Amino acid sequence: xxxxxxxxxxxxxxxxxxxxxxxxxxxxxxxxxxxxxxxxxxxxxxxxxxxxxxxxxxxxxxxxxxxxxxxxxxxxxxxxxxxxxxxxxxxxxxxxxxxxxxxxxxxxxxxxxxxxxxxxxxxxxxxxxxxxxxxxxxxxxxxxxxxxxxxxxxxxxxxxxxxxxxxxxxxxxxxxx
Amino acid sequence: xxxxxxxxxxxxxxxxxxxxxxxxxxxxxxxxxxxxxxxxxxxxxxxxxxxxxxxxxxxxxxxxxxxxxxxxxxxxxxxxxxxxxxxxxxxxxxxxxxxxxxxxxxxxxxxxxxxxxxxxxxxxxxxxxxxxxxxxxxxxxxxxxxxxxxxxxxxxxxxxxxxxxxxxxxxxxxxxxxxxxxxxxxxxx
Numbered sequence: 169x170x171x172x173x174x175x176x177x178x179x180x181x182x183x184x185x186x187x188x189x190x191x192x193x194x195x196x197x198x199x200x201x202x203x204x205x206x207x208x209x210x211x212x213x214x215x216x217x218x219x220x221x222x223x224x225x226x227x228x229x230x231x232x233x234x235x236x237x238x239x240x241x242x243x244x245x246x247x248x249x250x251x252x253x254x255x256x257x258x259x260x261x262x263x264x265x266x267x268x269x270x271x272x273x274x275x276x277x278x279x280x281x282x283x284x285x286x287x288x289x290x291x292x293x294x295x296x297x298x299x300x301x302x303x304x305x306x307x308x309x310x311x312x313x314x315x316x317x318x319x320x321x322x323x324x325x326x327x328x329x330x331x332x333x334x335x336x337x338x339x340x341x342x343x344x345x
Numbered sequence: 346x347x348x349x350x351x352x353x354x355x356x357x358x359x360x361x362x363x364x365x366x367x368x369x370x371x372x373x374x375x376x377x378x379x380x381x382x383x384x385x386x387x388x389x390x391x392x393x394x395x396x397x398x399x400x401x402x403x404x405x406x407x408x409x410x411x412x413x414x415x416x417x418x419x420x421x422x423x424x425x426x427x428x429x430x431x432x433x434x435x436x437x438x439x440x441x442x443x444x445x446x447x448x449x450x451x452x453x454x455x456x457x458x459x460x461x462x463x464x465x466x467x468x469x470x471x472x473x474x475x476x477x478x479x480x481x482x483x484x485x486x487x488x489x490x491x492x493x494x495x496x497x498x499x500x501x502x503x504x505x506x507x508x509x510x511x512x513x514x515x516x517x518x519x520x521x522x523x524x525x526x527x528x529x530x531x532x533x534x
Contacts, residue, residue, distance in 0.1 A: 223376070226384050227446070227464045234391060242389040250384040254373035262365065271361035336358075 204338060207331050211276065212263030214328070218312030219256030226250060232310030236290055253312075263335075273335035280332065283311070284325040291318040390464060391493070392500045415496045420484050420513045422521050428484060429457065440480035442473065444487045444498035445519070453529035455486070455522060463498040470505070477507045489518020 222229040230249035239245040256279075262272045287309045295302055303319035311321065377383040384390075394416040420428070425441075433439045434457065443450055443458040450460045459476060461469045477483055483502075487494035499512040515522075523529065 223380065224382065226377075226380075226382055227390075230384060230390060242391070243386060246384050246386045246388065246390070250377040250386060251370060251373035254376040255369045257376075258369040258372045259365070268361045268365050271358055271365050274358060275362055275365055 200338070204335065207335055208263045208266065208269060211273070211328065211331055211335065212260040215256045215260030215263065215276065219253045219260060221312035222253035222310070223257065226253070229253060229310055232308055236286055236310075238286065270336045273332045277329050277332035277336060280325050280329045283309075284322055284329070287311075287318065287321060287325070391497060392504065394500070415514060415516075417496070417499055417509070418513045420515045422515075422517055422525050422527070425455075425484060425486075425515050425522075426527070428482070429455070433481075437476060437479060438481050440476055440483045442477075442483060442485045442495075442498065443519075444485050444494040449488070449519075451532050453519070453523075453531055455519070456528065456530040458486075461485075461498050461502070463494065463501045466501060473502070474505065474507075477502055477511070480511060482513065483507070483511050484513045484515050486515035486518050486522075489516070489520040492518055 226249055229252075230245065233239070233249050234245060239248060259272050259276055262268055263276075290309070291302065291305055291307070294307060295305055298305070303317065306315050306317045308315045309318075309321060394414075428434060428439050429441070431439055434441070441455060441458040443454045443460050444463060445454075445460075446462050446464070447460075450462075454460070459469075459473055461473045483499075485495040485499050487498075495514050495516070495518070499509075499514060503509045503512065519529075
């Protein structure tokens with residue numbers, strides 16, 4: 169219980185340091201609620217970091233996105249490369265602020281599911297070209313973190329999907345929704 | 346009139362998701378528009394070849410080549426070294442263009458090369474266009490391997506009116522240049 173109280177105190181300190189962050193008051197000190205807040209901050213922080221990494225180098229992201237061969241129209245390709253990173257940043261801000269947490273988490277779970285399908289699809293294509301074991305394959309997936317091993321990236325995405333779904337569905341999720 | 350509180354939880358979640366997506370797209374479009382590095386939505390950053398592309402020769406049974414197909418003639422490392430020794434390179438009758446971005450160019454480029462990043466053409470055209478119009482041969486390079494920036498730069502300059510037959514691509518790129526132990530020049534940011 170002491171550890172739980174310390175965590176609540178640290179959240180209060182964060183609220184004082186950043187008044188724009190509106191973390192709802194905890195009616196009770198429950199571990200599940202603390203996990204929920206931690207999950208929100210982890211997912212939100214990750215989305216902002218990855219989104220900004222891509223948004224500050226949109227040309228690099230555009231080139232990587234083109235390699236997926238999903239979007240043949242230049243307009244659609246440009247629009248996706250230009251808006252997707254900023255959309256991730258937007259969702260990250262909502263999660264950090266506890267605004268529309270369930271809906272944002274559900275959207276993020278869907279996005280990560282789609283990203284994972286795209287990464288797996290591209291990895292299979294690369295594997296057939298390069299003739300290397302699937303999990304030994306590494307490439308820059310355009311995820312914002314540079315070159316990654318496919319299996320590690322897919323596992324990481326699955327963890328984020330599980331976390332986002334838990335935030336979307338859990339009764340312990342705090343926020344303005 | 347139905348209020349949000351009377352909606353089914355799933356319906357409410359759907360409505361909120363719609364609002365988040367809609368406002369997120371507005372935010373993203375505005376951020377891209379305001380960002381100095383933002384992309385132009387209507388521009389084709391990867392122009393296709395105007396004439397049928399040439400597939401580089403590959404051995405049957407070999408792994409697929411990472412070298413992109415293109416419609417321009419090519420120059421090897423030895424050919425480029427020879428060109429750079431020619432006095433016409435000093436007088437800019439022979440021109441060398443680096444098609445990589447600022448960071449890569451600053452970290453090392455072939456001495457005497459002009460930079461032309463086709464993703465930000467407005468920053469370079471005032472220097473590159475007069476030089477291209479005066480040159481009789483223009484060699485463009487980028488990183489090498491699967492890098493296509495040299496091809497897209499050549500296509501863009503061709504579309505701006507430089508005759509296509511002046512262009513040659515150093516397809517092996519800066520990587521082959523470095524691998525051959527040839528010198529690079531750094532430039533200040």
